[in-house]
Amino acid sequence: MKNGFNNTDRSVVLKEIILQQLKTFSLFSKVSDKELAKVVTISTVKKLKKSEIIFLEKDEYTGFYCIIEGIVKIYRVTREGKERIIHLMYNNNTFGEVPVFENYEKILKNNAKYPASAMSLCEGTRIIHIPAKPFFELMKNHYGLCMGMLSGLSAKLRIMQTQVVDVKSQDVTRRLINYILSEYNSRLSIKSRQTEIFSYNTFALSISKIDLSSYLGATLETVSRIFRRLQSENYITIKGKNITVNNYEGLKKLLNA
């Protein structure tokens, strides 16, 4: 009995922590604490190392996940063995929900499969597993939860639509610049919130260039060369993982040129 807690106390505290964490997900924004407590009951927390496989394509489907912290890649491996990242998921996002609604009969018979693979990209990635069957029961007649799911899936669909248009219409240079600018913007907003004073135009790549290439749909060599070109033309400076944006407006112009 460390710290004066017994197992029951410990579990109660843990559950309360999970509940507070789930409350930050828009999926559960219209779910009461009482209902959310039921979700907590069925769910389990997992802490992952870097590069841990969460599930593989065609693994038996068990349920979906909520990301508390870290980065998860959703990917498929092609016949030729090329890996292609479909989605990079960050905290407060969920992944692996699709099979729940595609064919619930299959889930009941335990022969639903994951349509893609998932792997953690950071040390200390924390996820919550929510098993499909009890979750599905909770959804029945729970309008708020249905709406949460509907808006989550809709948001993902829109992201995918944008991604499809980008990959179909833009060259790798533009896709990479888009990535740099969006990372730059999202990091900047986090920094300014934290009033962290640091080299203002610098951010660290949160994923490897191998993964970045897989996400952009290009080879590592091509991406490496574009980085070099952007650096030689003074748009950016690269120091290891750190990227300094020297010419934000110039990069934006390259997108239209």
Next chain:
Amino acid sequence: MKNGFNNTDRSVVLKEIILQQLKTFSLFSKVSDKELAKVVTISTVKKLKKSEIIFLEKDEYTGFYCIIEGIVKIYRVTREGKERIIHLMYNNNTFGEVPVFENYEKILKNNAKYPASAMSLCEGTRIIHIPAKPFFELMKNHYGLCMGMLSGLSAKLRIMQTQVVDVKSQDVTRRLINYILSEYNSRLSIKSRQTEIFSYNTFALSISKIDLSSYLGATLETVSRIFRRLQSENYITIKGKNITVNNYEGLKKLLNA
């Protein structure tokens, strides 16, 4: 009073027809006739010519559509004026639902926008418009309708995921072969259902090569050249819109080669 029908009779008959048509949509598979009748009340049928614009990206959002007959392309136009097709939709599919769930507040204030454009690709395409606001009210506490939507969005998400992987990992030749084979297979199954006796390995392209290029994310010239190559190597024969598949297995092998 033609045919001995007055307007009320006519409208009752029409509504019954719409109801029967909506029943074939999986979206409404778990909705009772009584509830579906309410949907019919708010919806309107539109018959379209070829190349009619249904809505444009950034148009004010009014609601979504069900395709009774024909083909609809969902697309965006890039900054450089290139059109890229995101989705080719056929009968018994719905499109334009995403904004309903992304931000319902916006819809109430009439400032939601369509995220992409939609155009009919066939003469006589028939669609049913379902306005967002009354539909949203019908969804409240209607579990079956929520589930229908959830499975529809899930199915679309999976299709988009596959498309993203394909565009990121395969060259245009493979993407075109994939298209040919899937069209071939789906037409074949329709033909065999209708026991239509016709040149067995032949089907007609249902869209123009311009649209096909836009869908594949390539230029018209590239697609034209690949068609020529596949013909010269005797995989297919092209006669106008008609494509004869001479070497199905060979095409499948090309996908892996």
Next chain:
DNA sequence: TATAAATATTGACAAAAGTCAAAATATTTA
């Protein structure tokens, strides 16, 4: 901390795909 393993860079070359321009076919429409 040395060693192994993974990640990233670079060059030379090949293949894929785009661009521009002209011409040939189809398809609409007057």
Next chain:
DNA sequence: TAAATATTTTGACTTTTGTCAATATTTATA
């Protein structure tokens, strides 16, 4: 049906991206 318009093909050429191979650099691990 002829003229006008839209679609498709083809060639010559350029640009982009991929492949293979060697090497450098970083990161993880014994």
